[in-house]
Amino acid sequence: MAAKTVANIVRTSLGPRGLDKILISPDGDITISNDGATIMSQMAIENQIGKLLVELSKSQDDEIGDGTTGIVAGALLEQAEELLDRGIHPIRISDGFEKACKIAVAHLDTVSDVIPWSKEDTSDLFKCAKTSLGSKIVNKCHDQFAQIAVDAILAVADLERKDVDFELIKVEGKVGGELADTALVHGVIIDKDFSHPQMPKEVKDAKIAILTCPFEPPKPPTKHKLEITTVKEFEELQKYERETFETMVRQVKECGANIVACQWGFDDEANSLLLQHKLPAIRWVGGPEIELLAIATNGRIVPRFEDLSSEKLGSAGTIREMSFGTTNENMIVVEHCANSKAVTVLVRGGNKMIVDEAKRSLHDAMCVVRNLIVNNNVVYGGAAAEISCSIAVEKAADQVSSIEQYAMRSFARALDVIPMTLAENSGLPPIETLSYVKSQQIKQGISSLGVDCMDTGINDMKEQFVFDPLISKRQQFLLATQLVKMILKIDDVIVHRNDEQ
């Protein structure tokens, strides 16, 4: 019951014509989202089964990033309830679902298509990214975002190993401008200023020293105490202090660096010395950012000044400071890096909620592209795959002689919920549309017919270029079935009352 309610909530966000939800957190902060996983994780759900559904969505998000709208599970549960009413034992139902799921997944493989792509021809990847972005608010700048997602992934993808490291893609949001101003930067963006206002704002052919040690008087980590008892000691210490700063700066200068990025802070005196020696510097660069910077510039992160040498420096074409709007906010952009593998997407938008939502959508789209690089099998979207699977399961069900037959038929019906919801959200008559598409699929034997959400008059998803990655769909079926099986097995809920304090 609860699962159904949850599924009902996310239902209307499905498809290119789906709608958004507003979520208000306990602190009054607002999230506006179309992303199933986000919606679910932000709803404070108390019901146990509801929580399980949320978990399902989350695990799919972790695994494949997109397709998290957990409607299949909700529909399956609805069907299961009906069967239970008829007095079929839950275990038999779950066996039937299991069988049906196997058939559906096997069928997915047969209807899947391989889309060819290469570094030169990315048009198909682009179309897939578009499908994923279609349901989000960013579809205003549809092509642009899809292109960004594809370019970003291809830039960091390791084509030999078919692997994509998401750590190398940073999505940075900055409120202001409009969505169309969103851009992909082949480099790193650091949300920091130069440490001294009078340092040059742009460095060409930069050689970066990446440090994780502060420009401050040395502080050994072990506990210690140094006592000054005489004037001489006092003076010596002062001399030592000055010399340390000078050595630090000299060491940086000597290794040939012309810009310093440091994870820690600078002492005022060191800062001034850096300026005098014409060494622009960035301080308080965060841990992940400094790693990204090191990867992008092919530099090494140097933990001690003594270890600095010219081969450990990173290099970049330009490093410049970029300023936004009227509030004196700056970011440092590192471009044309030695290693083009690290990229940053700078998302702009009219308000905070839009930027956040755009970031989430972009993440989903990038996941889709990544999945395609890992495995370039696709199935057709617009619920074509679901309809086709539903037909296959139905057919198979007729050949099963036991009670599981019913369960399998129910499974097929549950799959039909997806195209129906899709049609409903797009303002089409759901049942009519479903039966039309279904009959067409059977008649023509083409599995790529789906629901025409955008009202273009074409039902063939192959022509509309609506793709979903195969693994995403498969995972969706498997996870949903697993979850339903788990729920069916439960016959008792025991809740511990919280101890009143």
Place this chain on the structure above:
Amino acid sequence: MSTQLFNEGATEERAENARLSNIIGAIAVGDLVKSTLGPKGMDKILQSATSRGGDGLIVTNDGATILKSIPLDNAAAKVLVNISKVQDDEVGDGTTSVCVLAAEILRQAEQLLDQRMHPQTIIDGFRLATASAREALERSAVSHKDDEAQWREDLLSIARTTLSSKVLAADKHKFAEVCVDAVLRLKGSTNLDRIQIIKKAGGKVSDSYLSDGFILNKKIGVNQPRLIKGARIMVANTPMDTDKVKVFGAKIKVSDTAQLAELERAEREKMRAKVQKIAAMGINVFVNRQLIYNWPEQLFADAGIMAIEHADFDGVERLALVTGGEIASSFDSPELLKLGACDTVEEVIIGEDRMVKFGGAAAGQACTVVLRGGTGQMLDEAERSIHDAIAVLSQTIAEPRIVYGGGCSEMLMSKAVDDAAKLVPGKKSIAMEAFAKALRQMPTILADNAGLDSADLVARLRAAHYDGKSTSGLDLFEGDVIDVVGKVTESFKLKRQVLLSASEAAEMILRVDDIIRCAPRQRRN
């Protein structure tokens, strides 16, 4: 059958309800700030809940300030507040316009929803409308950056437009000059921190002026020269109290007083050496971000150097920009250090306070506006107005295109959208017409606020535009339709941002069909 799904206290609003509460919330916010729009707009008094009595009181006309101060609970209203804040950050002005436009668009959308139109269809129509409105706006934008005199005239006109809706309207010509001069001094930088606004209660608003030098709100040390000509300035950030030893966890431990005295002497010697080093650089003005204790201050006085202590971060940075000096923290290599210079450094008295004025500076990329006014609230509002004007101007310098105000560009866009709608088949065209209508609401509100017959004026304005007079706008002082070229000018960037943000926000709110509100976090007392 319904099961308890959410935590206790959580609520959910769905479909029509959600949409309705969103739209109503947004329209309420729009109506709230609507009356402040335009040169004849009204102000609002805001009083915060925590402070009774004068100090929490704000009188303002600035949309962003108003919205920031209202505690809102409605989700859609919060979206509007957010866009107005972004508008403030991005362009500096137009914060009211953006809210009002978004609310008007939603008002139109509500009617379409009542006619059972799918939100996504409406959004599609709005998108097309935004695109054609934007195109029209871009076509109408002109740039006079090459023609110096005309360019300045444009800037003045923009500043006047921005200021005319604020408290400074009476002196808008004077303040427009002040703002334009201040911004032009920045030489293209959009860093507004470089324009310092000093507020001093007393006098009247028209006593305000743009200082020809840079004013630092600090005092000169005791016994030091009050006026220095041909100043050589060092801007520093260094401890001038006791120069601590920062190495390790150094601690001083002495066993008897004699040793203590010796150490003290050593410390003093060190400070003396530091002062001598600084003095040896041939400077006669020393400005430090940190404190200067009496002892070094006296040393500076002896050396005939004017020393100013405790100038804050911004002050030091601005000063460095004005005088062209570097901010120094180490003094061992004088040959590397760039000193600042200016013609005169003198103590001036504004109101009742002494300040230091740096006149005839070398680089001069920062400046000071001195604001005078009767009351604290007046000054605050004047500061906000100046800030808005300066922000818009600096953005205009970065993006030199301008458009015409007085409802002119709105009418222009509305016409373009209407024209485009005629070519669009299907329901979308209805949504586009609604968008055009929302745009036409802007001049209507302007006229309403000025107490004029809006229906008549706007109809005449519209007729003028269809007659090919695409530069017609409203003259709200005379209550007539006029050619606004050279009279009411606005920054292109501002208008574009208003259009885009408003339609983005409206779209976002329209897309929502469900509001899930978590139980408010319990506050412990």
